[in-house]
Amino acid sequence: MTLQERISVSTAPEPYRVTQRDYKLLDESGAFVRYAKTELIEGKIVAVNAQHAPHIRVQSTLFRALADACDAIADGPKAWIDGSIDLAEFSMPQPDIFIADTLPDKGAVPLSTVRLMIEIADTSLRNDLNVKTPLYANAGIAEYWVVDVEGRVIHQMWGPVAERYAERRTVAFGERIEAATVAGLTVNTGIL
Template sequence: MITTTQEIAHFSIEDYHQMIAAGILSERRVELLDGLIWELPAEGTEHTYFEENLAKSLERLTEGRAYVRENKPITLSNSEPEPDIVIPKLPRSQYLEHHPFPTDILLLIEVSKSTLERDTSVKKRIYARENIPEYWVVDVAGRKLIVYRSPALEDYQQKIEFSSIETISPLAFADVEIAITQIFSI
């Protein structure tokens, strides 16, 4: 009896950019995670609404000190995800030449409903490995905020869950306070 194993083809950032430039991925919403191309699900109305709530709050609270990017790529060592919200360092003009690198990122946020499992496993490991200091996951169904801090190797050493009655301050902006209810307000 002959047994075979199938190998999965992994792509580099350069391969991925060539596919984008050639138009191969032009009709698809995808992101590169650990060398694999993943489909991005369509955003539901709740996802969009709560993401906008948080992004607008962060823009207002960090005005002049940070740049808030929504649904734009970041370039990591072998991944190019498109997080829902990223706060990279200023000046914004540096991102004319490249997407933010891990050393540029102050805070990274995913808003999750259908992608909660991927965001709290695959993406969490990638972001920890890249040493991104703080990663938030907005759990739409659970109406809570999951915060990961202190990256080491392929995981975060600290995980804190915030309910809708609590507040949080990002590590990079200790003077900024966000009520979790603001994220989920209607």
């Protein structure tokens, strides 16, 4: 049903779900210039919180460790920061860190190349656990980590089933974390 058909059928106001195509057009037109970062989550354009020192410190340190760990895996994937992921028609998130097999020459990162998504939660823990977990699981992201900066733990999830992950564990800062779905990817979280 088109938007015009829906408007003529409905008498109550309804929010309009933005598609990836709409989101890209808005971005290209400069609509988000005054925002540091936006994401498309289930048809809603979300302005992402500012990143403060604790978030930046953890993101940068973890990224460097993951990049080194990926480089140590022969023909392995690579670590990246803040890329737009082509998740679904109504979602294009920008995880803080992600592990992917390749990057395209242009456009968003294809979902099929993503092996692991990581969100750094300084002020966004509730959103990362309650909104992004089912979103990523439903899309089939094999593994998802939420780094709880204040709690000093990493919530590691894998084995997506519908809108949840079948497997979970919590790794305290200071312990080693081993990716469940990327063979050989291990990081010492004592650096965080």
